[in-house]
């Protein structure tokens with residue numbers, strides 16, 4: 577069992593930092609569609625984003641449980657960990673599959689925040705969730721790989737120094753298994769942009785910096801390949817359980833924020849000479865949200881426990897992400913409804929958090945894909961794709 581008291585110091589520390597970046601800060605960043613540089617720098621300098629980097633590479637060497645408490649607290653305080661979570665988990669591929677030389681070269685700099693590895697490019701416009709059909713390809717030429725293709729929805733590229741890229745190195749019709757023949761590369765964004773890589777921002781519902789990428793004969797050094805050529809898809813999948821659990825934690829933070837705000841407003845707002853929370857039509861959806869967030873939280877801790885013990889965590893991590901994203905979304909709805917018209921006013925921050933938490937039904941994995949994982953891998957029903 578995870579000792580919750582041991583996580584209290586982490587929660588207190590993150591909460592203390594977040595207190596300097598209150599509602600007005602996030603509202604302003606959202607209105608300007610800006611990147612919260614000051615907050616990201618403060619979180620980095622305090623070392624919170626280096627939680628899961630081992631101590632030998634200058635990180636804190638903490639587990640998934642501690643890391644999840646950090647991101648949960650950011651969202652619980654009204655912020656949006658989506659601006660920073662990539663820095664925490666994109667390095668998993670490097671840590672697990674990179675060479676010792678690559679790890680020594682990059683991980684200490686990532687831990688210190690000197691190097692931002694906030695971006696990971698997997699999704700493509702023509703293939704979507706069907707990742708093994710990606711068309712972006714990398715062809716080896718001497719001591720370089722030449723990249724051609726297109727990616728879409730790639731987040732935080734403009735606020736990263738390096739990016740993890742998944743590209744096909746062996747054409748699909750030449751591999752025994754469709755999951756083979758893809759490789760992972762580290763792309764130095766400063767060197768690449770304007771020299772074979774172009775970046776087009778995508779305007780979207782959330783204040784989330786995300787982009788279309790075009791690769792036109794981009795050359796990258798062959799030494800930027802991570803691990804073995806052809807094994808990239810497996811490497812990406814390896815990092816997903818931790819990523820899904822961390823996203824679940826963010827949703828739990830959001831869910832608690834919505835429940836707190838809704839409860840406070842239901843107690844304070846008087847209509848028909850009584851607090852609106854006295855009406856069960858108002859209080860029940862909030863109570864229901866509380867129950868669902870708490871249930872999702874139990875699954876989150878199960879995923880953390882399994883992952884930190886080195887046990888298979890796929891089932892729990894996927895179910896935690898599913899439950900938490902659903903619970904936070906339903907809590908968002910209940911909170912908005914409780915606030916009536918005021919829920920739509922920017923100054924209450926609910927419409928902002930409502931948009932932010934909605935994303936997690938779709939990205940980094942859509943709800944249907946989790947259901948299909950559970951149906952096939954846990955329940956033994958036929959593979960659907």
Ligand SMILES: Cc1cc2nc3c(=O)[nH]c(=O)nc-3n(C[C@H](O)[C@H](O)[C@H](O)COP(=O)(O)OP(=O)(O)OC[C@H]3O[C@@H](n4cnc5c(N)ncnc54)[C@H](O)[C@@H]3O)c2cc1C
Pocket residue numbers: 695696697698699703704705706728729730731732780784786935938939940941942943944945948960961
């Ligand atoms: C703001 C934002 C940021 C993102 N950041 C990144 C990033 O940094 N890097 C990155 O690589 N990607 C990123 N993504 C992409 C995200 O991971 C994908 O949008 C997501 O995985 C869904 O893929 P898709 O949009 O291509 O949907 P599609 O694959 O086109 O699917 C559309 C809908 O159909 C459903 N569907 C498709 N096939 C099936 C099936 N077989 N069974 C049941 N339902 C199915 C899906 O669940 C979905 O609801 C981001 C997306 C957004 C919106």
